[in-house]
Amino acid sequence: MIGRxxxxxxxxxxxxxxxDIDGPFGPHKxxxxxxxxxxxxxxxxxTNQVQIVAVVGEDFPQEHLDxxxxxxxxxxxxxxxxxxxxxxxxxxxxDLTSRETxxxxxxxxxxxxxxxxxxxxxxxxxxxxxxxxxxxxEVAEQVKAPGLVAADTMNLWINEFRxxxxxxxxxxxxxxxxxxxxxxxxxxxxxAKAAAGIRxxxxxxxxxxxxxxxxxxxxxxxxxxxxxxxxxxVKDPTGAGxxxxxxxxxxxxxxxxxxxxxxxxxxxxGSVMASYLVEQFSLDGLRNLSQEAIQKRFTAFxxxxxxxxxxx
Amino acid sequence: MIGRxxxxxxxxxxxxxxxDIDGPFGPHKxxxxxxxxxxxxxxxxxTNQVQIVAVVGEDFPQEHLDxxxxxxxxxxxxxxxxxxxxxxxxxxxxDLTSRETxxxxxxxxxxxxxxxxxxxxxxxxxxxxxxxxxxxxEVAEQVKAPGLVAADTMNLWINEFRxxxxxxxxxxxxxxxxxxxxxxxxxxxxxAKAAAGIRxxxxxxxxxxxxxxxxxxxxxxxxxxxxxxxxxxVKDPTGAGxxxxxxxxxxxxxxxxxxxxxxxxxxxxGSVMASYLVEQFSLDGLRNLSQEAIQKRFTAFxxxxxxxxxxx
Numbered sequence: 130m131i132g133r134x135x136x137x138x139x140x141x142x143x144x145x146x147x148x149d150i151d152g153p154f155g156p157h158k159x160x161x162x163x164x165x166x167x168x169x170x171x172x173x174x175x176t177n178q179v180q181i182v183a184v185v186g187e188d189f190p191q192e193h194l195d196x197x198x199x200x201x202x203x204x205x206x207x208x209x210x211x212x213x214x215x216x217x218x219x220x221x222x223x224d225l226t227s228r229e230t231x232x233x234x235x236x237x238x239x240x241x242x243x244x245x246x247x248x249x250x251x252x253x254x255x256x257x258x259x260x261x262x263x264x265x266x267e268v269a270e271q272v273k274a275p276g277l278v279a280a281d282t283m284n285l286w287i288n289e290f291r292x293x294x295x296x297x298x299x300x301x302x303x304x305x306x307x308x309x310x311x312x313x314x315x316x317x318x319x320x321a322k323a324a325a326g327i328r329x330x331x332x333x334x335x336x337x338x339x340x341x342x343x344x345x346x347x348x349x350x351x352x353x354x355x356x357x358x359x360x361x362x363v364k365d366p367t368g369a370g371x372x373x374x375x376x377x378x379x380x381x382x383x384x385x386x387x388x389x390x391x392x393x394x395x396x397x398x399g400s401v402m403a404s405y406l407v408e409q410f411s412l413d414g415l416r417n418l419s420q421e422a423i424q425k426r427f428t429a430f431x432x433x434x435x436x437x438x439x440x441x
Numbered sequence: 442m443i444g445r446x447x448x449x450x451x452x453x454x455x456x457x458x459x460x461d462i463d464g465p466f467g468p469h470k471x472x473x474x475x476x477x478x479x480x481x482x483x484x485x486x487x488t489n490q491v492q493i494v495a496v497v498g499e500d501f502p503q504e505h506l507d508x509x510x511x512x513x514x515x516x517x518x519x520x521x522x523x524x525x526x527x528x529x530x531x532x533x534x535x536d537l538t539s540r541e542t543x544x545x546x547x548x549x550x551x552x553x554x555x556x557x558x559x560x561x562x563x564x565x566x567x568x569x570x571x572x573x574x575x576x577x578x579e580v581a582e583q584v585k586a587p588g589l590v591a592a593d594t595m596n597l598w599i600n601e602f603r604x605x606x607x608x609x610x611x612x613x614x615x616x617x618x619x620x621x622x623x624x625x626x627x628x629x630x631x632x633a634k635a636a637a638g639i640r641x642x643x644x645x646x647x648x649x650x651x652x653x654x655x656x657x658x659x660x661x662x663x664x665x666x667x668x669x670x671x672x673x674x675v676k677d678p679t680g681a682g683x684x685x686x687x688x689x690x691x692x693x694x695x696x697x698x699x700x701x702x703x704x705x706x707x708x709x710x711g712s713v714m715a716s717y718l719v720e721q722f723s724l725d726g727l728r729n730l731s732q733e734a735i736q737k738r739f740t741a742f743x744x745x746x747x748x749x750x751x752x753x
Contacts, residue, residue, distance in 0.1 A: 131753050224630035318536035320653075321671035341632075342654035343668060354668030354745050356655060359633035383753075393748040424753050431750045433666050436705040438743045441443050441695075441736050 131175055131420050135385025137276070138178035138251070139378055141168045142243050142268045143258020143371075144215050145183040145193075145207055150410065152221030152228075154364055160411035161193040162217060164258035164281065167368035170415045171375030171402035173200040174423060175383035180249055182206035182268070186214040186237045196416075206249060212237040225366055226340075245271040256378050258371070259283050262290055262297040269300045277387060279303035279378060280332075281370070287313050298331035305336040305374045320345065324352075336377070336396070338370050346396050350389040355400045356434055358426070365410045369403045372415060376402030401426045443487055443732050447697025449588070450490035450563070451690055453480045454555050454580045455570020455683075456527050457495040457505075457519055460723065464533030464540075466676055472723040473505040474529060476570035476593065479680035482727045483687030483714035485512040486735060487695035492561060494518035494580070498526040498549045508728075518561060524549040537678055538652075557583040568690050570683070571595050574602055574609040581612045589699060591615035591690060592644075593682070599625050610643035617648040617686045632657065636664075648689070648708070650682050658708050662701040667712045668746055670738070677722045681715045684727060688714030713738045 146163030149156070165181045172179045180203040185194075189209065197204050213236035221228045243264060250273050257265040257280035269278050280301045286294050287310065294314075298304065304327065312318055315326035324335050324347035334348035343357040377399035384391045401423055405414040458475030461468070477493045484491045492515040497506075501521065509516050525548035533540045555576060562585050569577040569592035581590050592613045598606050599622065606626075610616065616639065624630055627638035636647050636659035646660035655669040689711035696703045713735055717726045 226630070318538070319673065319675065321673045324671070325673075339654060342651060343666075345668070345671065347671075352671055352745055353748075354655075354671075356657070356666030356668050356746075359631075359636070359657065359659075359664055359666075361631060361633045361637075363631065390749055394751055397748055420753065427753060428750065431748070433664055434668075434746045434748075435750075436665075436709055436743070436746075437702055438740065438747075439706055441710075441732065441739060 134383040137253035137382040140252040142182045146215035149218045164371040167371035168375035171372040172379030175379035177201040189214040262294040266297040303334040304332040372406040373399040373403040446695040449565035449694040451566045452564040454494045458527035461530045476683045479683035480687035483684040484691030487691035489513045501526045574606040578609040615646040616644040684718040685711035685715040
């Protein structure tokens with residue numbers, strides 16, 4: 130973990146899963162995936178108080194859980210229950226810009242009903258991974274006095290469970306979604322209008338991820354944008370958004386503040402973690418990062434985007 | 442024109458044309474278009490030595506030429522010859538993200554053979570608009586000692602006239618194209634690899650435009666990215682790339698330098714001019730900008746993208 134951390138506690142509710150991925154680099158089977166895995170692996174560099182609430186089946190390899198534990202992630206909230214683990218089967222296009230879901234086996238995740246322990250209810254920062262909005266709300270209501278409630282969502286919930294999602298959004302301060310989801314949720318193609326519409330639904334802050342084009346933050350202090358860092362070797366974009374969110378929330382746990390400067394640094398930190406993640410399969414890109422490596426890429430984003438403010 | 446300019450001279454060879462545009466805001470007929478028009482209208486805010494070399498037909502409205510002249514643009518190189526003007530007919534999708542070319546009438550542009558005057562041959566900065574690469578090279582060879590030769594190109598020339606284009610690229614220091622063109626020219630989908638490949642073809646600097654996602658610069662000083670500024674009211678993206686290039690080159694004419702800091706500021710200035718351009722039809726968005734308006738949006742790009750460089 131990076132030094133001098135305010136070390137606030139951070140809870141992620143989401144999936145710990147297995148992925149089968151095919152694409153230009155050939156098939157990869159039974160690799161560690163799931164929103165909570167990617168999120169926690171990224172966040173654990175910034176606070177040693179990361180907790181996961183999730184569920185896995187009897188088939189889930191113990192080595193994956195051991196790995197998460199080795200990163201000082203509290204996995205006491207990862208229940209192992211009878212049945213099969215959540216398993217996603219996807220195939221990427223040759224240029225990695227699009228992917229097809231070949232199959233999704235929910236397994237034990239279908240009956241996931243997160244119940245938080247006393248310690249989990251005391252958490253400082255809460256991230257509601259991409260699960261049913263009614264479950265997201267149940268979790269948010271169990272947490273006593275969170276400093277920040279952030280959430281992800283997806284097309285399925287927007288299309289099929291909108292009333293439930295709208296109720297959840299009223300309890301969320303920060304929503305982290307991609308551009309397609311923002312357009313779908315708001316009914317506006319224009320991202321500035323989409324952001325304004327979504328911020329009226331509840332979240333006072335909104336992050337819109339745009340894949341390799343970077344990410345935008347819309348909040349009370351205006352708009353902030355991080356361009357994507359051009360990377361020569363991208364192998365697997367799976368989990369990029371979750372590792373972005375993990376780096377973002379991890380940075381807030383580390384900094385102890387949520388002022389405008391901290392949130393900008395959190396956007397960069399999220400981008401740093403996602404940039405390392407996509408260079409390898411599963412979350413291998415986040416396994417062995419040094420503080421120097423994280424700092425180096427933070428500096429790379431700075432060099433990429435900074436310019437002098439001139440008086441013309 | 443903005444004050445304190447180094448006021449270097451800038452020549453654009455390209456089209457001065459008529460556009461018929463249809464889309465979500467209804468039809469707009471016979472409006473002023475063409476790469477040289479957009480480019481020059483943007484550049485003229487930064488130097489009063491902008492010259493256009495182009496050709497128009499007998500049908501070309503004098504008011505359009507009068508407008509360009511009123512902006513202190515030297516249009517003595519715009520020949521009027523018998524025949525019809527270059528006329529583009531396009532239709533945008535409802536969300537303005539894609540467009541279809543309904544018709545392109547080359548008219549007098551089909552026989553365009555740019556011949557430069559003595560004064561034009563002495564120009565400081567040269568921009569080769571999107572014309573046949575063999576013509577681009579002829580123009581580049583007529584200019585005596587340009588401080589910078591920059592160029593645009595398009596899919597047609599990349600696909601059908603590659604040997605000619607490759608020859609031209611060896612005489613070009615800066616290429617300004619969009620992401621699709623970069624991928625087509627390099628044969629690489631990954632933009633970092635595409636940029637590396639194109640820079641081996643001749644241009645030591647490369648700007649890759651990504652529409653509303655901003656623009657990237659790849660050059661000897663590394664990579665610089667400008668995110669797109671989220672705009673609520675976009676009406677007509679036609680000419681955005683040309684006005685970007687005009688603002689970019691205009692800034693270099695204004696600053697007098699081409700060092701790393703000047704080139705970053707040029708990227709921002711290009712983005713400023715394109716952002717104003719797309720808010721109205723034709724080049725109306727560039728007709729009446731004050732120095733304060735340009736400064737204000739330069740500041741908006743600064744606020745959008747700046748963050749503190751932290752030691753983690």
